[in-house]
Amino acid sequence: MMKNKLNYIALLVFLVLASCDEQPEKDSINQADELIAQTSEKHAPDSRVALFDIEAVINGESYTLKGESNLPDAVEDLKQKLKAENISFADSIHMLPDDKSLEGKTMGIVKISVANLREEPKHSSQLVTQATLGTPVKIWKRTEEWYYIQTPDGYLSWVDHGGITTMDKNDFDTWKSSEKIIFKSAYGQSFKEASKNSQPVSDIVAGSVFEFEAAANDFYKVSYPDGREAFIVKDESAIYSEWLSDLQASEEDLVQTSSKLMGLPYLWGGTSSKGVDCSGFTKTIYFMNGVVIPRDASQQIREGKLIDSSGTFENLAVGDLLFFGRPATDSTSERVVHVGMWIGNNEFIHSSGDVHISSMDENAENFDEFNRGRYLRTKRYLGQQSEGLTYLKEKNIFLTQEKDTLVN
Numbered sequence: 541m542m543k544n545k546l547n548y549i550a551l552l553v554f555l556v557l558a559s560c561d562e563q564p565e566k567d568s569i570n571q572a573d574e575l576i577a578q579t580s581e582k583h584a585p586d587s588r589v590a591l592f593d594i595e596a597v598i599n600g601e602s603y604t605l606k607g608e609s610n611l612p613d614a615v616e617d618l619k620q621k622l623k624a625e626n627i628s629f630a631d632s633i634h635m636l637p638d639d640k641s642l643e644g645k646t647m648g649i650v651k652i653s654v655a656n657l658r659e660e661p662k663h664s665s666q667l668v669t670q671a672t673l674g675t676p677v678k679i680w681k682r683t684e685e686w687y688y689i690q691t692p693d694g695y696l697s698w699v700d701h702g703g704i705t706t707m708d709k710n711d712f713d714t715w716k717s718s719e720k721i722i723f724k725s726a727y728g729q730s731f732k733e734a735s736k737n738s739q740p741v742s743d744i745v746a747g748s749v750f751e752f753e754a755a756a757n758d759f760y761k762v763s764y765p766d767g768r769e770a771f772i773v774k775d776e777s778a779i780y781s782e783w784l785s786d787l788q789a790s791e792e793d794l795v796q797t798s799s800k801l802m803g804l805p806y807l808w809g810g811t812s813s814k815g816v817d818c819s820g821f822t823k824t825i826y827f828m829n830g831v832v833i834p835r836d837a838s839q840q841i842r843e844g845k846l847i848d849s850s851g852t853f854e855n856l857a858v859g860d861l862l863f864f865g866r867p868a869t870d871s872t873s874e875r876v877v878h879v880g881m882w883i884g885n886n887e888f889i890h891s892s893g894d895v896h897i898s899s900m901d902e903n904a905e906n907f908d909e910f911n912r913g914r915y916l917r918t919k920r921y922l923g924q925q926s927e928g929l930t931y932l933k934e935k936n937i938f939l940t941q942e943k944d945t946l947v948n
Contacts, residue, residue: 572596572603572629575621583614588836589694591680594618594633602628610636610680610690636688638681647712648689648704649765650675653743654812655703657695661686667809668697669835670820674720674749674765676712676937677704692930692937693823695835705765715751717940720780721760723748723772724828726800726813730770734759741770745813746800747827749938752779781939784932787830789922791858795883797828804895811835818878821891822861825881826921832930832937833921837863837879843926844919851915853900856882859922864914878911882918 576594584590592614594607603622609615615633622629637646650671658665661683669691671677677689677699686698687706707715723744730741734756742764750762750772759771760779801824807815811823819837826833834840841863847855856862864878880890886901890911898908900915921929932938 570596570598570603571625571627572605572622575625575627576618579614579618579621583611583617584609586839588696588839589690590614591636591696596629599630602630604630604632606632608634608636608681636680637678641682642679642706644708645706646679647707647709648677648679648687648699649707649712649715650677650699650703651705651765652703653745653748654814655699656809657689657691657697657699657703659697661688661698661700663700665698667807669695669809670811670814671699671703672745672747672749672812674938676716679704679706691835693832693835713940715765716938719752720938721750721752721762721772721777722780722783723750723777724783725776726804728773728776730762730772731759732770734761734771736773738771741768744772746824747812749780784830784936784939787933789826789829789831791922793829794825794859794881794922797825798881798883798889798895801825801895802889802897804891806891806893806895816891816895818880818891821895822879822881830932831921832932834928837865838876839928840879841876841916841919843928844921844924847918847920849917851912853882853886853918856918857920857922858882858884860918860920862888862918863916864911865916866914867916874916876916878914880911 573596576596580592584592591608591610594605594609596603596605612635615635619631650673653673655671656667657669657671659668671691675691677691679687679689681688685701687701687704689699690696723746726746728744730744732739732741750764753761753763753769756771758774760774760777761769761771763769801813801816801821804813805815806817808817810816811820816824819835819840822840823833823835834843840861847860860882862880862882863876866875868874880888882888883897886904887897887899889895889897897906898911899906900912901907
């Protein structure tokens with residue numbers, strides 16, 4: 541009896557061990573995944589400025605392409621790759637803009653002094669960037685309360701419905717064909733009447749752009765994208781076309797612009813004179829001198845001309861951008877986390893805690909030992925042609941221009 545029981549136990553053990561040795565049936569290999577990854581790397585290596593959210597779902601011996609994109613060339617490239625590999629597929633990709641929900645209103649203009657743009661369509665989501673009044677944006681899709689937009693620097697984000705006025709192509713063309721007024725001071729207000737003692741219409745910040753209506757003594761009469769009318773002080777603003785014509789983007793102008801923002805508090809995601817992060821600060825400086833530059837420090841470092849990577853600072857000129865972070869190693873990639881602008885005399889101005897001036901001279905009272913220790917390299921923008929640098933004189937995003945390509 542005991543022998544039979546032992547034999548039974550041995551049989552059970554054998555069956556368990558045998559079952560452990562069995563290899564589970566392998567999942568079907570998704571042949572399309574690698575082609576999707578290749579296409580994404582080619583057309584949309586930076587998801588902050590390009591949407592290519594595609595997956596291939598196995599459906600028997602075929603695939604169904606799902607997801608969404610705003611890159612028709614990338615989607616077509618993927619299809620051609622699949623066909624070249626004789627991979628059967630059905631196309632269920634949702635292409636943007638979503639004309640059905642937008643009803644043809646695929647353009648928008650920021651209608652408040654500063655629109656907070658977020659990573660996801662909710663107010664609790666991370667602030668990723670801002671856009672100032674009068675900024676034209678491309679609208680890709682919407683929810684009930686939020687719009688998924690792209691700013692002139694290419695950044696993708698969500699804005700709530702109260703931040704923009706939506707337009708169809710005809711309305712946008714009409715807006716763009718009108719003369720504009722640009723606000724130049726760091727802060728200010730617009731008024732219901734041509735008097736500083738009248739009721740304010742709203743606050744305004746550097747870089748705000750209005751439609752020009754008329755000149756009224758010491759004021760300009762202007763209109764907002766949503767139709768509101770107001771008066772702004774002439775001495776704090778300029779006719780946009782004249783301002784643009786006079787722009788030189790000189791070293792002196794860059795320093796003067798940066799100094800107007802001294803002491804401004806640090807704000808993660810901020811790109812306005814209500815608060816700036818490090819790259820939002822450099823972005824604002826250059827915009828007020830007629831150059832639209834990429835949003836983040838890790839994007840800004842890709843542009844311009846390399847000036848220094850040794851940390852001697854001998855060849856730097858005023859206006860050069862200094863980048864800081866963690867250098868690449870055998871096991872980790874480079875990480876760019878901070879940027880500031882060189883102002884000469886071994887000093888740079890940057891937003892860290894607030895906007896202030898630091899020195900690379902270890903004997904100076906304002907020596908910045910921390911940033912000196914994580915210095916990566918310096919790039920020059922002034923006078924440089926680079927894919928991510930947009931000169932307003934060459935591509936005017938606020939006025940009609942023959943070469944303008946903001947509206948597809």
